[in-house]
Amino acid sequence: MSNANRDVWVFVEQRDGRAAEVSFELLSKGRKLADQLGGSLKALLLGHELGEAVRQAFHYGSDEVLLVEHPELRDYRTLPYSRVVGGLIAKQQPRIVLFGATFIGRDLAPRVASFTRSGLTADCTDLQIGDADYLRREYKDLLLQVRPAFGGNIIATIITPEAPVQMATVREGVMELVPQATPRGETVTRIPYEPTASDNLVTVVERHREERRNKVKSAPIVVAGGYGMGSKKNFALLHQLAQLIGGEVAGTRAAVDAGFITPDRQVGQTGLTVRPKLYIACGISGAIQHRAGMQESTRIIAINSDADAPIFDVCHYGIVGDAAAVIPLLIDGYRERLR
Amino acid sequence: MSCNSIVLVKQVPDTANISGQVMRPDGTINRAKLPAVFNPEDKVALELALQLKDRYGGKVTALTMGPPKASDLLRECLSMGADEVCLVSDRKFAGADTLATSYVLSRAIAKLGPFDLVFAGRQAIDGDTAQVGPQTAEKLDLPQITYAEQILELRDGVITVKRRIDDGYEVLRAPLPLLLTVIADAALPRPPRAKRLMACKHVRSLPELERMVDANSLLYIDTLVDEYVQQGRFIRTLTVDDLEVEAERCGLAGSPTKVKKVDSVVLTGGNHQRVPATREGLGQLVEELMNDRVFG
Numbered sequence: 001m002s003n004a005n006r007d008v009w010v011f012v013e014q015r016d017g018r019a020a021e022v023s024f025e026l027l028s029k030g031r032k033l034a035d036q037l038g039g040s041l042k043a044l045l046l047g048h049e050l051g052e053a054v055r056q057a058f059h060y061g062s063d064e065v066l067l068v069e070h071p072e073l074r075d076y077r078t079l080p081y082s083r084v085v086g087g088l089i090a091k092q093q094p095r096i097v098l099f100g101a102t103f104i105g106r107d108l109a110p111r112v113a114s115f116t117r118s119g120l121t122a123d124c125t126d127l128q129i130g131d132a133d134y135l136r137r138e139y140k141d142l143l144l145q146v147r148p149a150f151g152g153n154i155i156a157t158i159i160t161p162e163a164p165v166q167m168a169t170v171r172e173g174v175m176e177l178v179p180q181a182t183p184r185g186e187t188v189t190r191i192p193y194e195p196t197a198s199d200n201l202v203t204v205v206e207r208h209r210e211e212r213r214n215k216v217k218s219a220p221i222v223v224a225g226g227y228g229m230g231s232k233k234n235f236a237l238l239h240q241l242a243q244l245i246g247g248e249v250a251g252t253r254a255a256v257d258a259g260f261i262t263p264d265r266q267v268g269q270t271g272l273t274v275r276p277k278l279y280i281a282c283g284i285s286g287a288i289q290h291r292a293g294m295q296e297s298t299r300i301i302a303i304n305s306d307a308d309a310p311i312f313d314v315c316h317y318g319i320v321g322d323a324a325a326v327i328p329l330l331i332d333g334y335r336e337r338l339r
Numbered sequence: 340m341s342c343n344s345i346v347l348v349k350q351v352p353d354t355a356n357i358s359g360q361v362m363r364p365d366g367t368i369n370r371a372k373l374p375a376v377f378n379p380e381d382k383v384a385l386e387l388a389l390q391l392k393d394r395y396g397g398k399v400t401a402l403t404m405g406p407p408k409a410s411d412l413l414r415e416c417l418s419m420g421a422d423e424v425c426l427v428s429d430r431k432f433a434g435a436d437t438l439a440t441s442y443v444l445s446r447a448i449a450k451l452g453p454f455d456l457v458f459a460g461r462q463a464i465d466g467d468t469a470q471v472g473p474q475t476a477e478k479l480d481l482p483q484i485t486y487a488e489q490i491l492e493l494r495d496g497v498i499t500v501k502r503r504i505d506d507g508y509e510v511l512r513a514p515l516p517l518l519l520t521v522i523a524d525a526a527l528p529r530p531p532r533a534k535r536l537m538a539c540k541h542v543r544s545l546p547e548l549e550r551m552v553d554a555n556s557l558l559y560i561d562t563l564v565d566e567y568v569q570q571g572r573f574i575r576t577l578t579v580d581d582l583e584v585e586a587e588r589c590g591l592a593g594s595p596t597k598v599k600k601v602d603s604v605v606l607t608g609g610n611h612q613r614v615p616a617t618r619e620g621l622g623q624l625v626e627e628l629m630n631d632r633v634f635g
């Protein structure tokens with residue numbers, strides 16, 4: 001299947017009319033992909049009263065904004081959004097569509113991919129344009145979707161050679177934010193929304209939003225614990241250290257699964273991506289899915305009882321020892337020097 | 340009102356327990372050595388379906404697509420209280436990505452149904468994609484509620500569900516039928532019941548009976564299946580011939596995503612400073628970081 005269209009679309013998600021940070025990150029990446037393909041970058045925006053979001057979409061590199069504004073689209077709802085987005089993609093066949101791997105993106109993208117029968121790769125850690133051979137056929141300018149694979153230190157490159165539309169989701173914080181000095185485009189294409197009965201099958205009875213819960217993403221210091229911390233009680237040491245040095249506590253998926261820490265503080269491919277000044281990894285083996293979320297930290301301290309743990313290959317300071325014994329010494333050392 | 344549910348379940352490698360045996364010397368994982376487990380959120384989904392049944396009546400069916408080995412998972416579903424189980428298994432279904440998987444699952448659901456509710460776990464721990472639920476819903480033209488945390492009410496064919504969103508929660512209301520994907524917090528799966536556990540030990544799927552026939556020339560598959568069906572010990576098994584599917588939409592052939600290549604990551608290694616785990620060593624580290632204004 002070939003697709004003459006070389007356009008890159010980014011689904012720009014919004015809450016209360018404010019576009020999500022991850023959408024700007026995707027536009028920044030989409031800009032580069034579109035330049036490489038020689039196509040245009042289009043931001044797809046659904047909602048109501050989106051003036052500011054539209055302006056920002058241009059600021060982050062869009063050539064064009066596809067705008068579907070209607071009071072009934074003010075808040076994200078699966079059925080109308082997936083019908084509109086799926087319909088537009090099926091009709092216009094962009095070469096690439098990117099979604100944030102958020103609660104909204106992960107609800108919407110698979111439904112749209114199913115409708116358009118497109119390939120969809122979740123939680124990519126890198127996206128590139130490149131040629132590929134597959135089953136002795138050559139394909140030009142494919143989207144190379146890079147993601148850690150289950151199984152040791154393995155990175156898989158996924159392609160969707162035969163699908164006209166290539167889709168991927170990316171977590172917040174993975175792609176770099178690149179604002180343009182001057183807005184690229186100014187074309188706003190308005191697309192009418194015509195409600196259907198089935199759009200309103202699911203109704204919202206109540207919606208409750210809290211303040212953004214944790215500051216792990218923006219913290220200058222992150223103290224992270226893994227399964228090797230052994231218990232929730234030992235995890236308290238991490239909280240103590242973090243509080244003392246002005247950091248936030250985070251963890252691995254194994255620590256989340258063990259109930260040592262809440263899922264919203266998971267760092268890694270399927271959690272948060274952080275780039276703090278200092279990352280302290282305690283009792284963390286350093287699996288590739290975890291490293292994907294922290295290896296760009298300015299400095300990394302690793303504490304692990306196993307001298308061969310892979311985390312030592314990405315750290316700047318390595319301490320071989322029992323984390324439950326080392327952390328109190330760090331705390332003491334810090335207190336002494338504060339005086 | 341009674342409520343008939345079907346629950347999508349998957350057997351996954353236990354990524355949480357990767358032991359020494361499993362790691363190859365080159366740092367890759369030997370999948371064959373990994374224990375296979377009930378995908379945790381699928382188990383929660385089954386629990387929710389069983390709770391609904393306890394409250395409102397109806398029937399719970401568990402459905403999996405997988406290799407013959409996945410029969411283990413279905414026995415576990417029976418021991419927890421599922422009324423019926425079904426294995427979808429065929430070489431032609433192997434190598435499926437989420438799109439091909441949801442296609443085959445949706446055809447199987449259509450064949451086994453109708454159902455009031457389709458349950459699935461939010462995601463499977465071997466891929467974390469969270470795609471199969473919504474894709475199955477789309478293929479069946481059903482509305483979906485993802486990240487379901489609690490079923491608040493079921494009345495007159497209308498369900499009210501509390502679901503998680505990234506900055507809080509929503510309460511949604513929808514008419515049945517509907518597909519729900521369920522998060523880990525939604526329920527605590529019940530342990531298997533001893534009596535049921537014993538009973539389902541001897542339940543077998545078609546590929547398992549076929550293997551018995553292969554090993555014993557005195558057995559005939561048709562009579563063996565008949566026997567197991569009559570004794571209520573047969574796991575219904577659907578192959579490509581039992582489903583109305585287009586072959587080119589199944590398995591590897593029906594999967595648009597392909598693995599182009601797999602790189603092992605070569606870690607730079609050894610480039611770091613070793614800090615002794617002593618009071619002095621750590622004190623010096625703290626001092627260095629304070630001097631560099633990393634903290635302090």
Ligand SMILES: Cc1cc2nc3c(=O)[nH]c(=O)nc-3n(C[C@H](O)[C@H](O)[C@H](O)COP(=O)(O)OP(=O)(O)OC[C@H]3O[C@@H](n4cnc5c(N)ncnc54)[C@H](O)[C@@H]3O)c2cc1C
Pocket residue numbers: 150225226227228229230251252253254255266267268269270271272282283284285286287288289290293303304305306309321322323324354355464465466467
């Ligand atoms: C699809 C998918 C997505 C994933 N996404 C993520 C993700 O986003 N984030 C993530 O973190 N993981 C993720 N994982 C899981 C990942 O592969 C690893 O399983 C996980 O990161 C391991 O966590 P851990 O290092 O805490 O535990 P382990 O690998 O069990 O490591 C524990 C470490 O603690 C050390 N230790 C033990 N006792 C002590 C002690 N007393 N003192 C000091 N050290 C000690 C051990 O030597 C070991 O190195 C994902 C996996 C899959 C399949």
